[in-house]
Amino acid sequence: MNRDAVTVLLPAYDEAETVGDVVADFREHGFERVLVVDGESTDGTRARAEAAGARVMIQSGRGKGQAIREAVRERVDTEFVLMADADGTYRPEDADAMLEPLFEGRAEHVVGDRFANMHEDAMTAFNRVGNRAFNWLFGLIHREDFGDILSGYRAFTRDSFRRLALSADGFGIETELSVECARHGVPTAVVPVTYLPRPNGSNTNLHPVKDGGIILMAIYRQAKTSNPLFYFGSAGMLTGLFGVAVAAFVAYDWFVNGVPHEVLAVVSGVSLIFGVQLLIFGVLSDLIVTLHRETLDRIENDD
CATH class of the missing domain: 3.90.550.10 (Spore Coat Polysaccharide Biosynthesis Protein SpsA; Chain A)
Incomplete structure (x- = not known):
């Protein structure tokens, strides 16, 4: 050495x-x-x-x-x-x-x-x-x-x-x-x-x-x-779970106590939609990264 x-x-x-x-x-x-x-x-x-x-x-x-x-x-x-x-x-x-x-x-x-x-x-x-x-x-x-x-x-x-x-x-x-x-x-x-x-x-x-x-x-x-699926997917899951929790509270208070929460209902809906969008974006990004790696591997193998 x-x-x-x-x-x-x-x-x-x-x-x-x-x-x-x-x-x-x-x-x-x-x-x-x-x-x-x-x-x-x-x-x-x-x-x-x-x-x-x-x-x-x-x-x-x-x-x-x-x-x-x-x-x-x-x-x-x-x-x-x-x-x-x-x-x-x-x-x-x-x-x-x-x-x-x-x-x-x-x-x-x-x-x-x-x-x-x-x-x-x-x-x-x-x-x-x-x-x-x-x-x-x-x-x-x-x-x-x-x-x-x-x-x-x-x-x-x-x-x-x-x-x-x-x-x-x-x-x-x-x-x-x-x-x-x-x-x-x-x-x-x-x-x-x-x-x-x-x-x-x-x-x-x-x-x-x-x-x-x-x-x-x-x-x-x-x-x-x-690993974009983890990066965007984890954020999407947290956002979606937040939306579900708010929706559960809104539904409970409405059916049990008869109290409406229009603003919270909107927040819940937006959170759920945004969470699903992040998950979809994570899947698409992961697909792009995978294809990119496969392309680079082919180029290196050809060389």
């Missing part, structure tokens, strides 16, 4: 407690090209990363997603990228297994599955449930099983990354990477990795409720082009 063809990419923000050890560990495992992308930390993150032997760049924007996009597109000059967090939760010992599918040509993107060997204190019960739910929803919508779509331990080719349409600035970048790989048919492998608790004194930048909402919307929003 030619480690000179790999850049270890570590996005960091106020990770002074751990970044030095993380950089040193990767370098001890033969990875000389370590790039730390700093989000204007104020705790000495840059100094400790440089002291450990990393190349440091200050991102021009904000957020983990923006840092990764800027680094890969402007600073990475190697064929392969190994992305990890700077908080010490991922082991350099798993790096070879992560890179193996790339070097063997079996994949262009690799996801490290944290659930394969997650230490007990590495993730709260609330976050475990949320992660499982997001993975299930992703599989339902995008018809792919990537094991752990929120994993921050990834390996990919620089060319495959540049083909993806990425726009997430924050923690939604992992979700967006998974969605884009599924949508563009990027050969993706899943590798079991160990996930460790954050060391004492290291604080997380993740906000479970806020970032969870961002991730949920990212998964749902991307379904518009990969």
Whole structure:
């Protein structure tokens, strides 16, 4: 394995407690090209990363997603990228297994599955449930099983990354990477990795409720082009169920109490019609997407 063809990419923000050890560990495992992308930390993150032997760049924007996009597109000059967090939760010992599918040509993107060997204190019960739910929803919508779509331990080719349409600035970048790989048919492998608790004194930048909402919307929003039947169908079902509930109330109050609700009856009718229209639109959109994929497959096979 030619480690000179790999850049270890570590996005960091106020990770002074751990970044030095993380950089040193990767370098001890033969990875000389370590790039730390700093989000204007104020705790000495840059100094400790440089002291450990990393190349440091200050991102021009904000957020983990923006840092990764800027680094890969402007600073990475190697064929392969190994992305990890700077908080010490991922082991350099798993790096070879992560890179193996790339070097063997079996994949262009690799996801490290944290659930394969997650230490007990590495993730709260609330976050475990949320992660499982997001993975299930992703599989339902995008018809792919990537094991752990929120994993921050990834390996990919620089060319495959540049083909993806990425726009997430924050923690939604992992979700967006998974969605884009599924949508563009990027050969993706899943590798079991160990996930460790954050060391004492290291604080997380993740906000479970806020970032969870961002991730949920990212998964749902991307379904518009990969699974339009789910995207429009789910909205149609909710709208239709709302119309049915209002209609039931109107009918009950009319027959039991003799109280008319003309306005609510109109709202109910409009909701039902709109819900049916969304369902029909979802079916037609799904048909168009399916035909488009079949056409692309024929073109690729002819080539």
